[in-house]
Amino acid sequence: MSSSAIASEVERVLTDDYGLAEVQDVSCPDEIRPEQGTTFQCTFNWDGTEQSVPVTVGSSDGQLLVGTPEV
Template sequence: PQAGPQPWGQPQPGQPQPGQPWAQPPAGPQQPKSKKPLILGLGALALVVILGIIGVLVVTSLGSKTLDAAAAEAGVAKVLTQSYGATEVGDVSCPDGQKVEPGNSFDCTVTVDGQHRSVTLTFTDDQGTYEVSRPN
């Protein structure tokens, strides 16, 4: 026997009663969200900030746009430890007087974790901001 239409104002079978909340489907097990994208994003932001600070330190205040080797050497050591995870960085040597212009690059020598390596610095703008390559 089929049920006929329900009287007006009466709930249909399977419908919530007046004043009752709608039933929510059961929640399945939730996978924890990975924090890796957040960590990578923060690491990239930190690298940009470090490079921006280094860029300010590199351009001399005399109006000439040349590299201050001492500031660059300190910046290279900081980038290698903070961004590339080197535990011991020393003997950084960069050539002085490099022209600050986008795309200009040059090599610096460095000792990383007891091994002699070189890194390439590449200016990304005319304000002295540069990128440091991985040691090779």
């Protein structure tokens, strides 16, 4: 899964599941091991401030578990 595809999924989860409106500039690392249990941080802008959120690869088929943002 590419970094941009991961960022799109993270943005969807932040907006749809956590109810954050106007999430912008989601960025995730370019090199992510696609192994179950791999955890990394993605950053995003919300309400004028840069935030980060932990993301874990949930399965080998690309499922992502997006942690609760600290907003």
